[in-house]
Amino acid sequence: MGSLIMDPTGQTTRAEAEMRLARRPESLRGRTVGLLDNGKQNAGRFVDELGKVLAERYSIGGVVLRKKPVATVDAPAELLDDLHDSVELVVIAVGDCGSCSAAAVADGIALERLGTPTAVVCTESFKATADAMAVVRGASGYRYATVEHPMAGLPADEVRARAEGVADEVVSLLVDAAVRRGAA
């Protein structure tokens, strides 16, 4: 009587780690922005367009383009270190699949921990998995920007429209002091 039923997860309850975001600048003016293309279809075009919009609206100093070798898993540490060393802010796009949305959030959190303010862009279909990854990485409530799904297969003008539509949200993630406490 009263045998314990074994837990198949192997998990013990963990204290929630507090996520401290990197220190944000007051504005993007003159700043160099790293654009991390995760390799998904239209991601390169999207970050390119977003860079242009940021230059037009926010007078950023310039962009540095980088591409993830594999979208579905975390970016290699060297790539994130390189971004941390060479730019002041980073945008990662686009989380538009089951694994790459989670991986984009993981990369964003990793860059924050290195000290580089980062905005991740996912399509709205993948909020659940993006949020779940934030919890796994000790950053419950981590905020990211969302664009309408899908991104793959869109013609160039609609990719541009997605970039225009999300640019202000991306900027608010990069400069707004209110995001520094993560879930705030």
Add this chain to the structure above:
Amino acid sequence: MGEAAPALDLDPEAAQAAIEHCYDQGWSDGLPLVPATRELVDRFLAETDRPPDEVIGRMDHLGRACTVELAAVNAAMAGCLPEYFPVVLAAWEAVMRDRAAKGGGWQSTSGPAPMIVVNGTVREELGFNSTGGAFGPGFRPNATVPRAIGLIVRNAFGIRPHEFDQATQGLPGRFSICFGENEEESPWEPLSVEMGLPEGQSAVSATLLRTCEFVDNRHTVDPDQVLFDFADTIVRTGSLIFRDQSCFVVFGPEHAQLLANAGYSKTDVKDWFIDHCVRREADLRRAGKDAVGEGGLGGRGPSDGERVSPDTLTSIIPTRAQIPITVTGARNAAMSLVCRVFGTWSNTSCPIERRR
């Protein structure tokens, strides 16, 4: 096999409460779980020489790992008997050799399904069905071994639907596809032997599937016509997204014997498919999939239509390693399955290591 208790001594209400407890914890795949106790799990662990704390799979990006003991808990909950556990461990290893299973495959929108093929004497010893209705239902090892794999993914890796599992629809039969090869009625060497394991060695081969489709051809005994019917199924554009893919051909015994009687070895069949499983660029373009020939989704720009001729041929499965062949089912009708692999399969079989 455990001793059956007289039904009057059982406590169905306690069993129901324990089952509901497992649901409440979020451990279930939707069907009732067997509540696993320490004593039951120890009986699983007694079936293997591997230490309980040995790590047999990692999802570092999710901060999760699976040990032999966690696998045993999930196998017990899936309804396996303790003696199935070495098969579960071999199946797990075989699945995890698949590149996609180590990457983002379990989280994929494709919702791929593991397919597990069992070879050797273990089929008869444990009661794996390898004849009529091999894809199920009705046979405990066939049903519970793949379910154990699914529970390990759910519980040990923490990949659950609507969270890290982002399957758009998922493949029908996901976590229930496991069959014995019908070695007795196959005219060819068993899959495990083809993969280099000794004759008679019990073994598991596995991969992640993208889709399955019937080839029901009872219409002809001409081997070229039969093979054409397979090729037409293999080259469909619907599930085609990458240049490099594999395709399992799961022959029913009748098709396999028809081909063997016409003089085809397994290698001959593979070579026939390599030659005939091709698509014209114009056909791929018609489906908007002309980019697959150059590495998958999004490989090309707008000028490509002029650069690549409509008559260019793209090989769908260009090498023998990409066309694994196995035989299962009853010899009662000329039916087979074409099982498209999610990515590329490992082209290996894992020996089943039962306790010495």
